[in-house]
Amino acid sequence: MSKKMKKPWYEYLYFVSVAYLILGIVNILFAWLGVICFIIPLVMSMSGGGKTYCNKYCGRGKLFTLLSKKYNLSRNKPLPKFLKTNWFRYGFLTFFMIMFGIMIFNTYLVFSGASDLKEVIKLLWTFKVPWEWVNTSIVSPWVAQFAFGFYSMMLTSTIIGLVSMFLYKPRSWCVYCPMGTMTQGISTLKYNNSKKQINK
Amino acid sequence: MNTEVKKKKIKRKAQVSKDYCVACGACTSECPIGAIKIVGGVFAQVDQDRCVGCSKCANICPASTIDMINMEEVK
């Protein structure tokens, strides 16, 4: 009889993704934990680890796979071609970075006292959802403002990812995920450089 | 003619087209025999000597960039 292979521990990392979303609802300040998921993939690819984070440890990728396989939540249709082009991928990355920049600027405005803390989550960069059930006065207003901005971004990208998963293949989001595009860009630069050095 | 045909066995193997590969690793997790590796975080590569042609990788690939190609082998 064939023995069932034991799943490696990182196959359960979807738990991290779900826990993050729940913790953000419980207390928005937990949104800061998401910064780790920004730093780790970048550090990994910059230090020559390629897309190890995407390939093994990303909780979001695992979550999409799990939801599709276990609960049949994906239509499993191919992604439209334009969504796979570098134009779209890098365009989306640029858009995301601009939004990230605006979020940092808003945090700065609160830090400098030029504007007040807004206790809202902005979904899809448009819809404001009041998020006022936790007292954030234990921290400086700018710390809370960053948490609201960062959580908005994480929730928005999760929603786009889930819609992509449903409409197309389970991990369609990974095709235009800004983090994945960035780490692949860094890896490509490194790969081309090492090839050049070998050819010298 | 028939004997000639019988000698040949068509085998299907996975092949990644690098153009659209985003090196996400969905295919590597899916391959039951671990025949795919991600090269430098840039693209996926199939070890065609080991590939058993199950198509699992092609089905999961979000960029639909894995083709199952027919290979004729003399038995």
Ligand code: SF4
């Ligand atoms: S592309 Fe994005 S969502 Fe997909 S595995 Fe990488 S970091 Fe995670």
Ligand code: SF4
């Ligand atoms: S699943 Fe497709 S896009 Fe992802 S690494 Fe494999 S071949 Fe590339």
Ligand code: SF4
């Ligand atoms: S066709 Fe099957 S055996 Fe071949 S690389 Fe894809 S998943 Fe692995």
